[in-house]
Amino acid sequence: xxGITQSPKYLFRKEGQNVTLSCEQNxxxxxxxxxxxxxxxxLRLIYYSQIVxxxxxxxxxxxxxxxxxxxxxxxxxxxxxxxNPTAFYLCASSTTGVNEQFFGPGTRLTVL
Amino acid sequence: RKEVxxxxxxxxxxxxxxxxxxxxxxxSASQSFFWYRQDCRKEPKLLMSVYSSGNEDGRFTxxxxxxxxYISLLIRDSKLSDSATYLCGHASNAGNMLTFGGGTRLxxxx
Numbered sequence: 001x002x003g004i005t006q007s008p009k010y011l012f013r014k015e016g017q018n019v020t021l022s023c024e025q026n027x028x029x030x031x032x033x034x035x036x037x038x039x040x041x042x043l044r045l046i047y048y049s050q051i052v053x054x055x056x057x058x059x060x061x062x063x064x065x066x067x068x069x070x071x072x073x074x075x076x077x078x079x080x081x082x083x084n085p086t087a088f089y090l091c092a093s094s095t096t097g098v099n100e101q102f103f104g105p106g107t108r109l110t111v112l
Numbered sequence: 113r114k115e116v117x118x119x120x121x122x123x124x125x126x127x128x129x130x131x132x133x134x135x136x137x138x139x140s141a142s143q144s145f146f147w148y149r150q151d152c153r154k155e156p157k158l159l160m161s162v163y164s165s166g167n168e169d170g171r172f173t174x175x176x177x178x179x180x181x182y183i184s185l186l187i188r189d190s191k192l193s194d195s196a197t198y199l200c201g202h203a204s205n206a207g208n209m210l211t212f213g214g215g216t217r218l219x220x221x222x
Binding site for chain 2: 040041042043045048088090099100101102103104105106108
């Protein structure tokens with residue numbers, strides 16, 4: 001089945017720890033995105049990548065880092081510099097030039 | 113003013129009713145628009161794309177008003193299963209980037 005997978009589904013972290021969220025897609029999409037969603041809020045763009053080995057900051061990149069070494073994979077690291085990391089993290093992908101984005105099932109991160 | 117704004121609701125409607133909600137946008141260069149449906153604690157799923165004046169898919173109709181800079185979503189014959197949050201997103205000329213509104217929550221009651 002083609003789609004986007006994210007792991008883990010739930011993640012608990014102690015303050016001061018870095019954690020990495022996985023996002024993989026087998027849709028052959030060039031572009032990938034990371035969003036953050038807080039309760040009752042819309043989606044805010046953290047980082048995006050339109051091609052392998054290249055990525056750009058979104059609206060709320062501070063405290064996050066990404067890599068894009070393979071077309072299929074776009075992992076997000078939440079660093080200890082992110083002051084309020086508890087949120088629902090969504091990864092999405094799209095074909096270049098087409099705006100429809102398709103989302104993975106999300107990772108719910110809780111900082112203890 | 114936020115780039116994309118939606119009434120958070122909730123919109124409480126009885127089964128079978130017709131309901132409409134709007135999404136206003138501030139960027140007049142916006143080229144395309146999208147409605148996503150998001151169930152509680154799940155990912156958004158694409159409901160409808162709008163590239164011109166509107167789009168229709170079964171009970172769902174999206175209409176774009178470029179002069180007033182809003183896009184509406186009309187749901188006819190509401191079902192209990194339509195209860196969800198509806199997110200509006202738009203893309204400007206800046207490539208694939210979408211900007212989303214905060215979502216409108218719909219609750220359809222028996």
